[in-house]
Amino acid sequence: KVLGTILLLLNLISFLLYLTVKTSNTIILNDDRDDKRNEKKNKEATNEIDLTDDNQSFLAIKSDKTFISHAKSSNGSAKSQCALIPEKLVGRLRIDVNSTITFEEIENETRNLNIEIGGLWSPTECIARHKVAIIIPYRNRETNLKIFLRHIHPILFRQQINYGIFVIEPIQNISFNRGLLMNIGFIESLKLSNDKWNCFIFHDVDLIPEDDRNIYSCPEQPRHMSSAVSTFHYRLPYETIFGGVSALTKEQMKKVNGFSNMYFGWGGEDDDFRARIIASGLQVSRYPLEIGRYFMVNHPKDQNVNPERFKLLNKVKERFKIEGINSIEYKVVEVLKSNLYTKIIVSYDRNLILNKKHR
Template sequence: MAMNVLMAYRISSSKCLTICLGVTFIMGCFLASLPIQTDYEALPKPIRYGISARTQAKKNLAIVVPFRDRFEELLEFVPHMYQFLKKQNIPFHIFIIQQKDNNRFNRASLINVGFLYTKKDYDYIAMHDVDLLPLNDNLKYEYPESGPLHISSPQTHPKYHYDTFIGGILLIKKEHFEMVKGMSNNYWGWGLEDDEFYVRLRDAGLTVHRPENINTGTENTFKHVHDRTYRKRDTRKCFNQREVTRRRDRVTGLHDVSYEIDNTHSVTIDSLPITVINVRLICNKTVTPWCQCSEPVKTKKVK
């Protein structure tokens, strides 16, 4: 009798286990067929911008692009940078800092604004010209732990080849940018702001590093899309601009850049997200009257 009860119990247990496994399998298939819903606004920005979850241990890069009236270049820049940096699996976002006032273009002040806007959520910035596109995959945009990393070195830049050149594309972590108080705000018009920034880095004891083992040269490391005949550089010098901007600026910088943000826009180019920040730079004409420089008057020759 006891043997019959034991056999019945074993059969019953076996059937129960089979039924449980069957129900579990059916429920698993049902759940797997449901669509996955993601709250994108709750996700960290690098994931929202198309970066995989496994890169979250990496530092976040803000590509800061000082900008004015370069729409054709921007249309090429954004898809190129997404494709280039996707290979490196770097969490990044592109910020276009667009100058909307009537003053002359001030690249350094716009970079200061871009840094202040992004420093809360990003660990380092790329000070990046919109018309310079990297072509060599060995140019790494990784976190510059050892010091500022000048991607567009004098050995590979299409135009500028002097040893202290740090323009074009420079990566710097936020601690170092704050250490040197950002960039000078005195440089209205084209040129010299990056040379002054080099002196700031040097005086702070920071060594500028450059990519190693790059087997390309000035002709094929970058694509330079600037057309000088179409977009002339503003190289005018007026008032005492030449004298002041040839010296190291120990007064202005990140702490006193004067600006207003009109608005910000989330924009997509070829379905790729960027952020456009429309900025009005405020000029103290007592200090830098050359923020507005009249065109030279052309006089007619007397016959």
């Protein structure tokens, strides 16, 4: 009897534990579903598209070797369009922030990639699906630039993208204007390539992609690439953020009239850019956080905050069609082509830009 009673109690305890675990799992799943519902509502409210489903398709077709179009290679054999999902992708990457590396050492590391002068590259074994200009606004960040170039070239090589890297730098003793430099990069990269590029990635030099499945291409809607940055603990600091790294087609850039040229100093130009996108009837898309991961390399913080940014943001809808790419004024001082990138040095007149009537 004692043994039977003990066995009965053990069975009862096991059953109760089973119910506890099952109930606990149900709560977690329900909470997860509630989070997803709330997240979906938030995204709908902020005109954003979550590409989670798109990314699942992206991962599912990794083994698909079907090609869409063909051309003739130099030896007369058929040349296929590059795979939708390149087979050389490795996923999550280790970031090396060695600040002592030289440009010469980076050139030696990437020599087998056969990068062309000016930081240009295109696959030879297939026809690239994307023709992408990487636009980097730049000033006094040589260490960041070296770390960026060391990582980005191998990533884009594995993604089989036809790309060029353009670093846009203002002359010394004039105020830094990130949006204006982005616009200049858009215009000048097209001039240098005979209107070749159809996709533009606007890229802060201190952000390094941590996953090569974050494809540097332009979808049907503008894409916020850097959705999970290390300094924000790989979370969105706020839903409407559009800074860091973003991707737009040539047609989208023309539709939104590019960035505003009015933001001198730090802050405001990215929020203005996003407002232009929404006002133009477009939406913002993102990869899931586990794909859109970026490591931010340490650098001195910008102290020159733009005091006019909130006033400018309040008038985006009134201003964006007449102020941007179609109103830009600048001069190209010099174009320097190295083995890893093209640097475009420019000048502009702050007073001339700020005193225009569209302000």
